[in-house]
Amino acid sequence: MLIINGGILATYKSTDIQLSALENAMRQFDEAAARMNIDRAMLDILKQPRRAVIVRLPILMDNGKFKVFTGYRVQHSITRGPAKGGIRYHPNVTLDEVSALAAWMTWKCAIVNIPFGGAKGGIACDPTTMSKNELERLTRRYTADLIDVIGPDIDVPAPDVNTDAQTMAWIMDTYSMHARHTVTSIVTGKPIEVGGSRGRREATGRGVLIAIREACKFKKISLKGARCVVQGFGNVGSVTADLLHNDGARIVAVGDVYGGLHNPDGINIPELIEYVKMSKKVVGYPGARPFDSDEILKMDCEVLVPAALENVITEKNAKDIKAAIIAEGANGPTTPDADRILESRGVFVIPDILCNSGGVTVSYFEWVQDRMGYFWTEEEVNSRLESIMVKAFEDVLQMSLANSCNMRIAAFMLAIRRVLDVMMLRGVYA
Numbered sequence: 001m002l003i004i005n006g007g008i009l010a011t012y013k014s015t016d017i018q019l020s021a022l023e024n025a026m027r028q029f030d031e032a033a034a035r036m037n038i039d040r041a042m043l044d045i046l047k048q049p050r051r052a053v054i055v056r057l058p059i060l061m062d063n064g065k066f067k068v069f070t071g072y073r074v075q076h077s078i079t080r081g082p083a084k085g086g087i088r089y090h091p092n093v094t095l096d097e098v099s100a101l102a103a104w105m106t107w108k109c110a111i112v113n114i115p116f117g118g119a120k121g122g123i124a125c126d127p128t129t130m131s132k133n134e135l136e137r138l139t140r141r142y143t144a145d146l147i148d149v150i151g152p153d154i155d156v157p158a159p160d161v162n163t164d165a166q167t168m169a170w171i172m173d174t175y176s177m178h179a180r181h182t183v184t185s186i187v188t189g190k191p192i193e194v195g196g197s198r199g200r201r202e203a204t205g206r207g208v209l210i211a212i213r214e215a216c217k218f219k220k221i222s223l224k225g226a227r228c229v230v231q232g233f234g235n236v237g238s239v240t241a242d243l244l245h246n247d248g249a250r251i252v253a254v255g256d257v258y259g260g261l262h263n264p265d266g267i268n269i270p271e272l273i274e275y276v277k278m279s280k281k282v283v284g285y286p287g288a289r290p291f292d293s294d295e296i297l298k299m300d301c302e303v304l305v306p307a308a309l310e311n312v313i314t315e316k317n318a319k320d321i322k323a324a325i326i327a328e329g330a331n332g333p334t335t336p337d338a339d340r341i342l343e344s345r346g347v348f349v350i351p352d353i354l355c356n357s358g359g360v361t362v363s364y365f366e367w368v369q370d371r372m373g374y375f376w377t378e379e380e381v382n383s384r385l386e387s388i389m390v391k392a393f394e395d396v397l398q399m400s401l402a403n404s405c406n407m408r409i410a411a412f413m414l415a416i417r418r419v420l421d422v423m424m425l426r427g428v429y430a
């Protein structure tokens, strides 16, 4: 296990012409910080991750051979409480990507004003080529290697891309076996039977819907009948599409990693969800026309929801986007250069750190319920989520209007201010 405490970002450089997720996250931070009068050393503490851990994970594969995977856990901040953030399984996972995602978690938790810092984890692997047993062994070994750096009061993981409630149950069990007693609050996003919260699976999508509703009110667009396009049809994308559909919006296109579907009259989302449960992909569903998913971001619509991966809206395609509102279900889907183009074209972007914060909000509810050992009804969860999301949207909107800046810069300013205030109250242990 390699542990790096602080100061690691200076060594990062992306090899691609396109900026990396981390460089984007740092540029977003710098743009907001430039509008605030903050001491340089304090900015340095706020910007850099507090701790990064790299683990090498030898796993016995089903063919009887060992394969070694690399896993990461980055804790960006613990100023406001335990670090909090998901775990991603994807071939492109790098320390750089995980660090960006961890920083966004810090700002996200501050925007919804919950007592957590920010973290993220990931393993570079292709889960589509691995069996359930291999994934279980990988998850358990990753958890065991991180046993000293995670914990209910230290760092609480959750699902992200290609991880789900089952993954969380394995983490909970592994951690509990080492602790010699059941510790449900070690992870969130668990199955309800093992201490999960009602409403957690749908929480990120529900939060995206609430943010879209608030944005539509502000932009005076009727959500009923509004044409929506959703990129990514996993946890976030499918739930957002379903809830938008329930609210009377028309989902005219959806896409996943395999391809896209288009139907100008609106796709029957509940039917499509049933289809995807069996086929694992949207293409092939008979109620819509297949199309090349590269075109999805440019489709005619009022609301565009990127809900797949980062860096999809760039300076190359931002000018072709026709949506009036972009609701960032995914983390980091828009590059800073694309942001500038979208702003000049009057597109209203609900930034990721606000838009998809419903997931971590209900994760917080789950952690609270686990620690109380007393569980809430789904109505209680949803109504508490609604008040927090509406307040967060209003706080960011007011910050944006007061400072004549876009919603992303406003969200960063609000979050940086909240983390800094706590840091100043606690004092710096130097």
Ligand code: NAD
Residues within 6 Å of the ligand: 159, 160, 161, 162, 163, 204, 231, 232, 233, 234, 235, 236, 237, 255, 256, 257, 258, 293, 307, 308, 309, 310, 329, 330, 331, 332, 356, 357, 359, 360
């Ligand atoms: P998921 O694994 O459930 O789904 C990901 C979806 O994106 C799949 O449909 C996949 O096919 C699609 N996809 C992947 N690559 C694509 C590509 N190149 N083009 C089009 N589609 C592609 O993941 P998820 O949990 O829904 O997460 C999606 C995004 O939302 C990520 O950015 C994640 O960090 C963010 N997020 C997730 C949560 C959560 O609670 N799950 C919370 C906040 C933010």
